[in-house]
Amino acid sequence: MRLHHFTYILQSRPAKIRKSSIDKYLQRSRQDISEISVDFSRILWYNDLMKISTRFQRSIRSVEGNSILKPGSNNQKLGFKIKSRKWREKRLYSLTLTERETCPKSCHHWEDCYGDNMPFAHRFSIEGLEQKIESEIETLLEKHPQGIVIRLHVLGDFYSVDYVSFWQDMLFKHPELCIFGYSAREGKIANEIRLLNIRFSDRCVIRFSRSNEYNGKDMFAAEEGFEGKSFDCPEQTGKLPSCAACGLCWSVPKTVKFQTH
Ligand code: SF4
Numbered sequence: 343m344r345l346h347h348f349t350y351i352l353q354s355r356p357a358k359i360r361k362s363s364i365d366k367y368l369q370r371s372r373q374d375i376s377e378i379s380v381d382f383s384r385i386l387w388y389n390d391l392m393k394i395s396t397r398f399q400r401s402i403r404s405v406e407g408n409s410i411l412k413p414g415s416n417n418q419k420l421g422f423k424i425k426s427r428k429w430r431e432k433r434l435y436s437l438t439l440t441e442r443e444t445c446p447k448s449c450h451h452w453e454d455c456y457g458d459n460m461p462f463a464h465r466f467s468i469e470g471l472e473q474k475i476e477s478e479i480e481t482l483l484e485k486h487p488q489g490i491v492i493r494l495h496v497l498g499d500f501y502s503v504d505y506v507s508f509w510q511d512m513l514f515k516h517p518e519l520c521i522f523g524y525s526a527r528e529g530k531i532a533n534e535i536r537l538l539n540i541r542f543s544d545r546c547v548i549r550f551s552r553s554n555e556y557n558g559k560d561m562f563a564a565e566e567g568f569e570g571k572s573f574d575c576p577e578q579t580g581k582l583p584s585c586a587a588c589g590l591c592w593s594v595p596k597t598v599k600f601q602t603h
Pocket residue numbers: 574575576577578582584585586588589590591592598
């Protein structure tokens with residue numbers, strides 16, 4: 343890689359990005375820099391046209407050697423022991439993927455994803471992900487025979503039809519497993535998610551991130567300005583401490599409304 347490549351990267355870098363080691367290289371004498379090897383996957387989180395990954399590239403973790411399903415006790419908003427009538431006593435875990443890399447470009451929050459304000463969240467890369475999730479689910483279900491609930495995806499989204507099928511296999515294989523979350527997907531992946539919600543209606547609730555009212559089929563998570571039939575997330579309004587204490591997202595079909603971050 344040549345110096346002019348660095349210059350190009352820096353020129354197209356959004357102003358608010360923290361100065362990186364590239365800047366330091368550029369401050370040196372140009373003669374010192376003839377050729378430098380660069381790991382692009384850890385530097386470029388945007389291309390010429392748009393953002394394409396998390397802005398916190400160093401927070402991306404390989405699944406190998408890491409626990410990827412995190413207990414809800416690590417996240418005040420989630421909580422751990424479920425108290426809602428539905429899924430009571432199960433334990434809540436969460437999965438965080440890499441925002442934008444796994445998300446549809448049509449997402450309304452592509453430019454201002456709330457992951458942009460989560461520098462410390464560990465995002466897991468999808469290489470070897472499914473195998474690792476499967477083995478962790480087995481271990482966690484041995485530990486919690488009453489069952490577990492996995493919150494998909496604190497960051498990121500369903501990235502393929504096969505990945506949705508993977509969750510179908512997991513739900514089929516493990517009757518004590520439940521999942522809930524939100525997805526901005528449309529098209530084929532959304533159709534598969536719909537089928538998953540129908541096939542496992544008592545153990546799988548994936549809401550679509552759109553400002554719509556419940557239509558008898560799909561459930562939605564809307565923005566705060568939504569004026570249709572909906573309820574405000576009680577954790578955000580301070581009425582309840584956590585999802586584990588609330589459970590409305592997986593218990594009622596009405597649209598949930600979230601404050602815009
Ligand atoms: S409505 Fe309840 S379950 Fe849904 S996100 Fe808010 S606290 Fe969690």
